Amino acid sequence: MPELPEVETIRRTLEPLLTGKRIQSFELLWARTLAFPALTDARHSMIGTTIAGVRRRGKLVVLELDSGDLITIHLRMTGELLYRDAGILPRATEREPYLRAIFGLSPCAELLFYDTRKFGRISLYTRETSASLDTTLGIEPLDAGFTTAALAIILRRERRLKSLLLDQQLIAGLGNIYVDEALFAARLHPLRPANTLGESEVAELRTAIVDVLSTAIAGHGTTLRDYRSGLGEPGTNQHRLHVYGKPAGSPCSRCGAPLARISVDQRSTTFCPECQPTVAHMLNR
DNA sequence: ACACTGCCCTGCGAGC
């Protein structure tokens, strides 16, 4: 499932291809893929505008239009955003089964949105409504502002660490894969109340988050099943995962102890009980 | 403030 590194990889591949292209059509093949506004309004706003840039905010791909409007695309679990040069490849008229939306671009190109599970969402924000993005999305973990002090403020609440790190309103872009990996790297138990972390633990967690995300971006993202870059290439970071997706009982890559698997916020969570002890565990030693 | 449930969806692997 695409998280920050996958979305960033897609952004990087799409930016040079989309910038300067004019949107000349928007075709919707699954109605709910467009979250808002209504299709006719969305078409009216985007058709005829030019893509001025491709940004990322959290897990959102953001197409900046020269009108000042923004098209945001959330891939959720199985969304794929593929660029196709219609001059080279045949047009997507054959209604492939998982194709949900088509941006027709001039000259001679298409941006295709595929999504098997139909959870992905495309939205259009105006200059006025785009401010709400920053109230629903928290700090960017790869921005300079994501300091140990900034993270310490976020952690200043009695909430389970993993649940907090997954909260997009606090930190934007982390999902199940990279939260598990970052907690493993920082040797922190996913159920630790966030406000029990010491100063050095906060610093280690910040470093772990930045390292895990940066490494994944360098590897062009994690491809477990569906994820592909904007040009259809899989990533390589799946080979660097230490805990995510590993079955319970499989050996920890660091200490050899059997990994544990629990559920946190309805999400499977894998960690090493030896490397990532609870506070109670540490006191009992 | 926090945790939990159910919903949206489909493909896949396990079990029978």
Add this chain to the structure above:
DNA sequence: TGCTCGCAGGGCAGTG
């Protein structure tokens, strides 16, 4: 082989 079932999960609404 062919079926059913549980699981995967990001975000959100609703409940406790």
